Every structure is written in structure tokens, then in C-alpha cells.
Amino acid sequence: MIDTHAHLHFPQFDEDREEIIRECENKLDAVITVGGDLEDSKKAVELAMSSRKIYASVGIHPHEAKNYSEKDYDRIVEISKSSPKVVALGEMGLDFYRNLSSKEKQYEIFEMQIEAARELNLPVIIHSRNAGKETASFIRTKFKGIKGVLHCFSGDKELLKAALDEGLYISYAGIVTYPKNSELRETLKYVPSSRLLIETDSPYLAPQPVRGKRNKPAYVAYVAMTIAKELGLSFLDIDRMTSLNAKRLFGLSLTEEEKKERLAYTVGNKLYVNLTSKCPCSCKFCFRGKEDFILGYNLNLRREPIPEEYMYRIKNPGIYDEIVFCGYGEPFERFDVLKKVAEWIRKMGGKHLRVDTCGLGYLITGRENILDELKGLIDTFNVSVNASAPEEYYEIVRPKFGSGSWESLLKFIKDAKRKGFKVIISAVNYPGFNEKAFIDLANRLQVDFKIRNFKRFGKWEE
Ligand code: SF4
The missing domain is CATH 3.20.20.140 (Metal-dependent hydrolases)
Structure with a gap:
């Protein structure tokens, strides 16, 4: 200290x-x-x-x-x-x-x-x-x-x-x-x-x-x-x-520990698994590219570790309250690694597994059967929607796939809910964010929602 x-x-x-x-x-x-x-x-x-x-x-x-x-x-x-x-x-x-x-x-x-x-x-x-x-x-x-x-x-x-x-x-x-x-x-x-x-x-x-x-x-x-x-x-x-x-x-x-890029890290009694630094979005409020160190860890991976490295780092998944695939980038960018590590975590007694995602898994992988492959492995998807309507979404989230991304995101949310996963949609309350409309969207989709505080990383682009 x-x-x-x-x-x-x-x-x-x-x-x-x-x-x-x-x-x-x-x-x-x-x-x-x-x-x-x-x-x-x-x-x-x-x-x-x-x-x-x-x-x-x-x-x-x-x-x-x-x-x-x-x-x-x-x-x-x-x-x-x-x-x-x-x-x-x-x-x-x-x-x-x-x-x-x-x-x-x-x-x-x-x-x-x-x-x-x-x-x-x-x-x-x-x-x-x-x-x-x-x-x-x-x-x-x-x-x-x-x-x-x-x-x-x-x-x-x-x-x-x-x-x-x-x-x-x-x-x-x-x-x-x-x-x-x-x-x-x-x-x-x-x-x-x-x-x-x-x-x-x-x-x-x-x-x-x-x-x-x-x-x-x-x-x-x-x-x-x-x-x-x-x-x-x-x-x-x-x-x-x-x-x-x-x-x-x-x-x-x-220290050497502090400098090290983190593949897995704890916050409280939750374990976070950091699969990649890649993300297909470019949210206006995101820290990526502005800051490598988040929550006291260096999260900006400069390489793509293999599944066994994650297993070695996690060691004993059963001791955590929840294990979350989340980190510097988007977990679906490495779907095969996500699936393999999740399978191993389950086998080793990991209890609650969550994926924090931008919801563009279908477009990232080019496949629409990914949710079926994650059945029994993942319990919850926390989908960062960050908008209540397409115009707002394209202006704030700026997905690289362009038009069609909003529809694909909504389809992912609906499919995940229909297939029995717990789904939470989340948003950051950046300046101009329409909170009421976002809550209406969550109600229409019949999913829980979470609103996170906007934190400034340098100047907000108006
Ligand atoms: S989806 Fe998440 S990681 Fe990707 S740009 Fe937006 S805030 Fe950053």
C-alpha cells in the first residue's frame, strides 16, 4: 500500500x-x-x-x-x-x-x-x-x-x-x-x-x-x-x-508480477478470464488503446495464449463464486479457446460461468450454432448493448461489421434467452444515453438489465 x-x-x-x-x-x-x-x-x-x-x-x-x-x-x-x-x-x-x-x-x-x-x-x-x-x-x-x-x-x-x-x-x-x-x-x-x-x-x-x-x-x-x-x-x-x-x-x-500480462485475475472472489485484446467494436467510451491496466492488472494481451495456459493459471476453478470470460477484448473472438477452457472449468468443478460479450458472436464466428455448443457450459451472458436503438448503437458502439450488426445482436439475445441461458443486457450511461429507452428495450426483450457508470478516460468525443 x-x-x-x-x-x-x-x-x-x-x-x-x-x-x-x-x-x-x-x-x-x-x-x-x-x-x-x-x-x-x-x-x-x-x-x-x-x-x-x-x-x-x-x-x-x-x-x-x-x-x-x-x-x-x-x-x-x-x-x-x-x-x-x-x-x-x-x-x-x-x-x-x-x-x-x-x-x-x-x-x-x-x-x-x-x-x-x-x-x-x-x-x-x-x-x-x-x-x-x-x-x-x-x-x-x-x-x-x-x-x-x-x-x-x-x-x-x-x-x-x-x-x-x-x-x-x-x-x-x-x-x-x-x-x-x-x-x-x-x-x-x-x-x-x-x-x-x-x-x-x-x-x-x-x-x-x-x-x-x-x-x-x-x-x-x-x-x-x-x-x-x-x-x-x-x-x-x-x-x-x-x-x-x-x-x-x-x-x-x-514488480515482475505487476508487469505481467494477465490471462486470469481475481476481483473479490470472482475469477476473470482474459482471452484476447481483440474486439469488433470501438465504443466511444472504451478504455482500450488508452489504458492497459484495469483493476490493478495489466490486461492488454500482446499474444493469444493457448487453452492449456489458461488451465495452468486458473488451477482450481471450484474455489470461485463465479468465473467470467471477460477482459480486455471480446471472448467470442476466440470461440474455440472459450469453449475448451469452459469445458475444462466445468470438469474441474467450476460453478457459475458467465460470458461478458458485445453480442456479435454470430458475426464474429460466421456461425449461428455457437449457443448450442455452449449449452451446459455457460450459465449467463452479459451482453453490452450500450444503446436502445440502431442509430444510437452505430454512433456509440461502432461495430466493424456495419449495418446488420444491430439485428444480429438482438437475434443473439433472443436466441440465448430462448435456449435457456440467463441473459442480462448492459449499458454505460455516457452523456446523452437514453436510460428510459434502454429499460424499455430490456422489458421488450424480457431480460434483466444493468446500467454502469460512465467513467472518463480522457476527453469524451462529443
Ligand atoms: S464492446 Fe467492450 S471491449 Fe469492445 S469496444 Fe466496446 S466497451 Fe470496449
């Missing part, structure tokens, strides 16, 4: 810093100690040099902007280059809550640090308080080519949208654990798994179970627990996802 934002070099840790660092070394993978001004950043760098698990960020907080000018640009660069343990610039940004520096000065120093980040090719850590609209507009206009994270995200939807459009990460701190912050917890559902980070902002903002105490990096686990509960995932899922995300953003080394 990685605490992506702490201030371990602050005086609040003077009395027991060594003990706290030992605890970080025992319990966490890394901690980033974040500078508030340039003298403070030097202390952060010094501390990072003393422990292999501590890294530093160099920056000027908006409160301190009044003490700096463009003449300090070279000092930022110099301090950042003074150690390989400097992994980011910041915290920087806008704070119109306390207004300890004038707005003009805050903008000037924020922009100067963005330039430095560009020169140094480092990610930035952004602070925004009572300035959501202004920070969103700054991100939209100044962040081209800049990587970074919105630290201690407090729930501003416009800011979230701007940050995700620019590919930034979103970091949740102890405030997400406070009972009254249900609206903030609600925003978690719109953050892609590969953009989520966690932090403590210690010594401040201790999470609920230890609220009122001095915060410390090990308490980041409370943040992870709250997020896991909110998203219906396990603590280990959140640990895996956020640690990998932090390593990728801040350039820390990935």
Missing part, C-alpha cells in the same frame, strides 16, 4: 519520526513526503534520502506563493534534480479558502511549477480548496502533456471531470471516511480503477476511526477500507489497484 501524500518531515513528527518511518517500512510499500515551500521541500528530500521507502515532492503551496516569484524557477529545478528520490512537483495549486496569498500570485506560482514539471518531466500534486471551478479551468487550459494527481479530492464534480479528461489521477484522503461525506464517497463510482490513489495528508485529517489524533501514513489503510466498502470490492483489490497506480504515476518500479 502506498501513501501518496504525507508530510513526514513536518515538526509534528519530530519526536517519533524514526519510529514512524520504521512503521512505514514494515507496513507500506512507499510514502511520498510532500513539500510546502522550497526550504520545506529540501527537508522532504533529505528525509527521502534516509529511507528506501520514502520519496519526496518539491513544491510551493498556494499559501506560500506570496513569498516566491519567477526568479525561483531555477531553485525548483535545482532541488528537484538534487536527488533521484524526488518523484513529483507540488503541492501546488489554488486555495481560495484562506487566501493567504493573492489570487494573482497563486496563479503565477502554479503556472511556474507546471512549466518546471514540463521541463523535468515529473508529475504534479495539485491542491485545490474552494477553487474547484478555477482549478478545473486551469487544468483544461494549461495541462497539455502534464501528468499528475488531484490530492485530497473533496468532491467537486466539475473539477473531477476536468481532471479525468486530462488523464489525471484522483487521490482520496481521510475525509472520505467521515460519515457526513456521502457525496464525496459517491464520486468514487466515476473514477476509473486505473486513476484512483489514496493518501493520508498526515499529520492532518486523520480518518474516522482515529479522528482527532495526529494522522500517520499507516492510517492510509482506513481510507482503503472505506473505498473498498463503497465500491463493493475487497481491501486487497483497493491495495493492489492504488499501489500499482501510484507506482505508475510516480515512476516507481513495478
Whole structure:
């Protein structure tokens, strides 16, 4: 687990810093100690040099902007280059809550640090308080080519949208654990798994179970627990996802396990089988081509593994609540492998088998008897329809087979239902999605439906 934002070099840790660092070394993978001004950043760098698990960020907080000018640009660069343990610039940004520096000065120093980040090719850590609209507009206009994270995200939807459009990460701190912050917890559902980070902002903002105490990096686990509960995932899922995300953003080394392309992976107690990266569709909201890492796993297969490799990876199918053929691409692209692996899973005691599909199996395989071949092997088809009518379908899903795809998709759904499979149709509620019409479609087809939250992976093409 990685605490992506702490201030371990602050005086609040003077009395027991060594003990706290030992605890970080025992319990966490890394901690980033974040500078508030340039003298403070030097202390952060010094501390990072003393422990292999501590890294530093160099920056000027908006409160301190009044003490700096463009003449300090070279000092930022110099301090950042003074150690390989400097992994980011910041915290920087806008704070119109306390207004300890004038707005003009805050903008000037924020922009100067963005330039430095560009020169140094480092990610930035952004602070925004009572300035959501202004920070969103700054991100939209100044962040081209800049990587970074919105630290201690407090729930501003416009800011979230701007940050995700620019590919930034979103970091949740102890405030997400406070009972009254249900609206903030609600925003978690719109953050892609590969953009989520966690932090403590210690010594401040201790999470609920230890609220009122001095915060410390090990308490980041409370943040992870709250997020896991909110998203219906396990603590280990959140640990895996956020640690990998932090390593990728801040350039820390990935383990061999983390780099490995995943043929099969677990989320909670379900096993997902990733057969291919190919898909005949090109949905406007899809992450394919924009992101290889989903749910803390590298899913973009660069080759097409043989069935025995899946069997070797799955080992004991009987231990999972459900096994789902799903992944980076469309399972029917590899129908023969799907069938062979499903047969083996059944033989080995696998209980519930589901295929998540775009529903174009007939067009992909060129055959209409595929459902008969899957009888007794697959229990459920989750068909991503993502539209309620043909025009919408061709505009959003963009199947490579062109006209006739909608009819083939509907035939697949009807046939699957008629042949006794459980069928669920699903859609992402992208901007302009007609939810009522989609529910009507599900009712007409007499199948269950599921609507998934639209998550921004870069700009949505209007
Ligand atoms: S069907 Fe699924 S995998 Fe294929 S493009 Fe659409 S969202 Fe992506």
C-alpha cells in the first residue's frame, strides 16, 4: 500500500519520526513526503534520502506563493534534480479558502511549477480548496502533456471531470471516511480503477476511526477500507489497484508480477478470464488503446495464449463464486479457446460461468450454432448493448461489421434467452444515453438489465 501524500518531515513528527518511518517500512510499500515551500521541500528530500521507502515532492503551496516569484524557477529545478528520490512537483495549486496569498500570485506560482514539471518531466500534486471551478479551468487550459494527481479530492464534480479528461489521477484522503461525506464517497463510482490513489495528508485529517489524533501514513489503510466498502470490492483489490497506480504515476518500479500480462485475475472472489485484446467494436467510451491496466492488472494481451495456459493459471476453478470470460477484448473472438477452457472449468468443478460479450458472436464466428455448443457450459451472458436503438448503437458502439450488426445482436439475445441461458443486457450511461429507452428495450426483450457508470478516460468525443 502506498501513501501518496504525507508530510513526514513536518515538526509534528519530530519526536517519533524514526519510529514512524520504521512503521512505514514494515507496513507500506512507499510514502511520498510532500513539500510546502522550497526550504520545506529540501527537508522532504533529505528525509527521502534516509529511507528506501520514502520519496519526496518539491513544491510551493498556494499559501506560500506570496513569498516566491519567477526568479525561483531555477531553485525548483535545482532541488528537484538534487536527488533521484524526488518523484513529483507540488503541492501546488489554488486555495481560495484562506487566501493567504493573492489570487494573482497563486496563479503565477502554479503556472511556474507546471512549466518546471514540463521541463523535468515529473508529475504534479495539485491542491485545490474552494477553487474547484478555477482549478478545473486551469487544468483544461494549461495541462497539455502534464501528468499528475488531484490530492485530497473533496468532491467537486466539475473539477473531477476536468481532471479525468486530462488523464489525471484522483487521490482520496481521510475525509472520505467521515460519515457526513456521502457525496464525496459517491464520486468514487466515476473514477476509473486505473486513476484512483489514496493518501493520508498526515499529520492532518486523520480518518474516522482515529479522528482527532495526529494522522500517520499507516492510517492510509482506513481510507482503503472505506473505498473498498463503497465500491463493493475487497481491501486487497483497493491495495493492489492504488499501489500499482501510484507506482505508475510516480515512476516507481513495478514488480515482475505487476508487469505481467494477465490471462486470469481475481476481483473479490470472482475469477476473470482474459482471452484476447481483440474486439469488433470501438465504443466511444472504451478504455482500450488508452489504458492497459484495469483493476490493478495489466490486461492488454500482446499474444493469444493457448487453452492449456489458461488451465495452468486458473488451477482450481471450484474455489470461485463465479468465473467470467471477460477482459480486455471480446471472448467470442476466440470461440474455440472459450469453449475448451469452459469445458475444462466445468470438469474441474467450476460453478457459475458467465460470458461478458458485445453480442456479435454470430458475426464474429460466421456461425449461428455457437449457443448450442455452449449449452451446459455457460450459465449467463452479459451482453453490452450500450444503446436502445440502431442509430444510437452505430454512433456509440461502432461495430466493424456495419449495418446488420444491430439485428444480429438482438437475434443473439433472443436466441440465448430462448435456449435457456440467463441473459442480462448492459449499458454505460455516457452523456446523452437514453436510460428510459434502454429499460424499455430490456422489458421488450424480457431480460434483466444493468446500467454502469460512465467513467472518463480522457476527453469524451462529443
Ligand atoms: S464492446 Fe467492450 S471491449 Fe469492445 S469496444 Fe466496446 S466497451 Fe470496449
